[in-house]
Amino acid sequence: MTRKWPTVLFSIVMFIIALLMLFPFLLMVVTSLKTMGEIQSPTFTFIPKHWLFDNYAEAMGRGEWLRYFYNSFIVTGVTVVFSLVFNSMAGFAFARLRFPGRDVLFFSVLIGIMVPPQATMIPTFLMMKMFPFFGGNDWQGQGGFGFINSYTGLVLPFIAGSFGIFLCRQYFLNFPRALDEAAQIDGANVFRVFFQIYLPLSKPILATLAIFKTTATWNDYMWPLIMTNTEHMRTVQLGLTIFRSETNVEWNLLMAATTLVVLPLVLLFLAAQKYFVQGIVTTGLK
Amino acid sequence: MKRRKSIMTALCVTVLASVALTACGSNSTEQLNPKDNGSSGGSKTLTFWRAGTDAPEKAYWTRVIQEFEASHPGVKVNYSEVPFGNDMETKLNAAYASGTAPDVLSYTLASVAQRANLGQYEPLDAYTDKWDGKSDMMESVLNTGMYKDKLYGLGFIPDPRVLLWRKDLFEAAGLDPEKPPASWEELAKDAELLTKKDGNTTVTAGLAIPTANAWTFWQSFVLQNGGKIIDADKNEPLFDSPESIEATQYIVDLVKKGVTIPNDSAKSNENLFPNGKAAIAYDSPAAYVNTQKDHPELAGKIGVSGPIERKTKATFAGMRLLFMSSQSKQKDLAFEFMQTVMSKEETWNRYKELGTPVVLNSLKDDYIKDKPEMNQAVFDAVSYGEGAAKVTYSSKMYEIISQHLEAAFYNTKSAEQAMKDAAAELKKELPNLITN
Structure with missing residues (x-):
């Protein structure tokens, strides 16, 4: 009987921590159901006095939300698929193949993690604008707008990245060398080893990377802000700015829209959390 | 044989990836105004960015742009809105660096000195000297757009305390x-x-x-x-x-x-x-x-x-102004758009639709008469208000x-x-x- 006490105590502590983690989300949902008068009232009440579900309809009535969601799904989906392919292949190459300059190349990839994205934003933007033969550009990348205001411009810079390559490399390093040798004896070439042996065993790391990449792409604000110019190309994060003016923020509508914007990420995490935790543990990331 | 098959598979994947991305690009790129310097085949495209993302002002600009396009056959105005503050600064910096700045922009008084100094805003004196509306603008409002003896912006939305x-x-x-x-x-x-x-x-x-x-x-x-x-x-x-x-x-x-x-x-x-x-x-x-x-x-x-x-x-008194970009390839059309926004009719419409104070002397009496309990004080504040240095x-x-x-x-x-x-x-x- 006494042995159960530590477990109960641990559960209580974890429950309190879980509540603390959940509190901002709860606050977001209850705020989305209040009137502005109630939000700005000097006396704070957690539970709304009047449950105003109409806030959701009103929030979605502002702006082209179907289009924003469509854009975000396209951009996130394409980015995640391509990044899984490129990052896992590069990670595999760095972990399992021996070739001249491998370590120097990997070190240069690691440097990429240390450079903040703000520093590379404008140069990347210029590269997208001056991409030859696209968006009215000639072979020198002049004359047009390149990939500005296009899905390609939103996706291309993020389909491979230092973090993803590093994550996959760390995972692939855990496999025994005997696995490669056995495959080679059986006559499998390097692509077959990757696609038929390593990839099927990599579900946890791919799920982890997919969640990281989905979250980062779905929540990205600054890149779509500078890359898109028309309402038609806006993503959900840019859509949320509708509720903010120079002097005022419509918190109830903003929170209603935010709740709906966060929902796909929550569902994705719930669906893939088993692999996610497994992936984090395996790669030693914290 | 197997090796060649694998290489072919890898090549196919790469080609498919490129095609998919290219398809994304060409089919989904909103047409801006490539290569034509804003005009092709008799049609012209004007880009206009405004700081702010609120719905009422968006509705206002949508109407203004529709009417401008209707009165200027062959002209298309590409409208974009950007949140105030760092967001607008970052977007403008990227746009000016890449030569994709808008023709006209609605932005704050605080930007005048910095961007005029960098040569990003076009001096408007050559245009306003031939424009009748200049003499009708309140002196304090006109002065907000002045920097080093040149007029860079036309104040149109005052925000006095x-x-x-x-x-x-x-x-x-x-x-x-x-x-x-x-x-x-x-x-x-x-x-x-x-x-x-x-x-x-x-x-x-x-x-x-x-x-x-x-x-x-x-x-x-x-x-x-x-x-x-x-x-x-x-x-x-x-x-x-x-x-x-x-x-x-x-x-x-x-x-x-x-x-x-x-x-x-x-x-x-x-x-x-x-x-x-x-x-x-x-x-x-x-x-x-x-x-x-x-x-x-x-x-x-x-x-x-x-x-x-x-x-x-x-x-x-804060102020929102209309600026013309020095990178604009169609400055006359850009100023026509600015003139439309600054017209007496449009200034009154703006007051009625957005509640923004008027900036024209000729509208003073009507403005004060409309809501005397508030508008007299607001008009006075605009007259002697002073914004950011x-x-x-x-x-x-x-x-x-x-x-x-x-x-x-x-x-x-x-x-x-x-x-x-x-x-x-x-x-x-x-x-x-x-x-x-």
Whole structure:
């Protein structure tokens, strides 16, 4: 009987921590159901006095939300698929193949993690604008707008990245060398080893990377802000700015829209959390 | 054989990936105005960006653009909106660096010095000299767009600070609800009387004084006391003058008496008056409108008057201006668009649709007649209001002032010392801040 006490105590502590983690989300949902008068009232009440579900309809009535969601799904989906392919292949190459300059190349990839994205934003933007033969550009990348205001411009810079390559490399390093040798004896070439042996065993790391990449792409604000110019190309994060003016923020509508914007990420995490935790543990990331 | 098959598979995947991305690009790229410098086959495309993303103003611009396109066959206006602050700055920096800046933009007064200095804004004098509407613009509004003797922007949405007061709270405190304070002394007395505290905590501010980013509030008082912020020609800070120190001391004394609730003026959700937490405030006409919208029970219970005069009539007045980009390939068309927005008809429409104060002398009488209880005070405030100083380092200067004000509010230093330290710090930083 006494042995159960530590477990109960641990559960209580974890429950309190879980509540603390959940509190901002709860606050977001209850705020989305209040009137502005109630939000700005000097006396704070957690539970709304009047449950105003109409806030959701009103929030979605502002702006082209179907289009924003469509854009975000396209951009996130394409980015995640391509990044899984490129990052896992590069990670595999760095972990399992021996070739001249491998370590120097990997070190240069690691440097990429240390450079903040703000520093590379404008140069990347210029590269997208001056991409030859696209968006009215000639072979020198002049004359047009390149990939500005296009899905390609939103996706291309993020389909491979230092973090993803590093994550996959760390995972692939855990496999025994005997696995490669056995495959080679059986006559499998390097692509077959990757696609038929390593990839099927990599579900946890791919799920982890997919969640990281989905979250980062779905929540990205600054890149779509500078890359898109028309309402038609806006993503959900840019859509949320509708509720903010120079002097005022419509918190109830903003929170209603935010709740709906966060929902796909929550569902994705719930669906893939088993692999996610497994992936984090395996790669030693914290 | 197997090796060749694998290589072929890899090549196919690469080609498919490229095709998919290319397809994404070509099919989904919104047509901007590539290669044609804004015109091709008789059609022209004008790009217009505005700072701000609120729905009412979006509806306004949608209508204006539709009418402009209808009256200019073959012209298409590409409209884009960007949130205020760092977002707009980043987007503009990227656009100017890549040569994709818009033809026309609606942006803030604070941007004039910096972007005109960088050659990003086109001087408008050559266009306005031939334009009749210039003589109808209020002098104070026209001056906001001037920098180094050239006109760079046309002010069209003023945001002056007026005195707002809650008549219901005045009445409850035994004050005449129709008589706002007329001097600094009366303001201090009324503010103390109207302040409500729970123990040592202020629950209703007698006067809404921002305790963080307080520079706009502070500037109104410095100007009213005959002070100046900076000598822009000599890059000489003037906010350590006796007039400025006296105004600072006045504000600091009120804060120390607890007449306000700590708040950050840069965070709209902390703004006391629209939140129903202050009895008196220096705030924008938008705060008057928003307060009544969010608190319908306060309709008719809010008074509006011009700022209190001490040595001179003065208040802070922000301004949104129309700028033409120096990168524009079709400047005549860009100015036609600006003229349309600045026309008498459109200025009145803007007032009716958005509630923005008028900027034309010819509309003064109609404007005041429409809502005399508010518009007289607003028009006056626009007439003598002064916005952010037009120097390239204005944001840094105001950041320094706000930090030192905060130190004085929280007893770290005296008001006099705070202003002297702020001036000394700016002087020290100036060599790194001045760009020519």
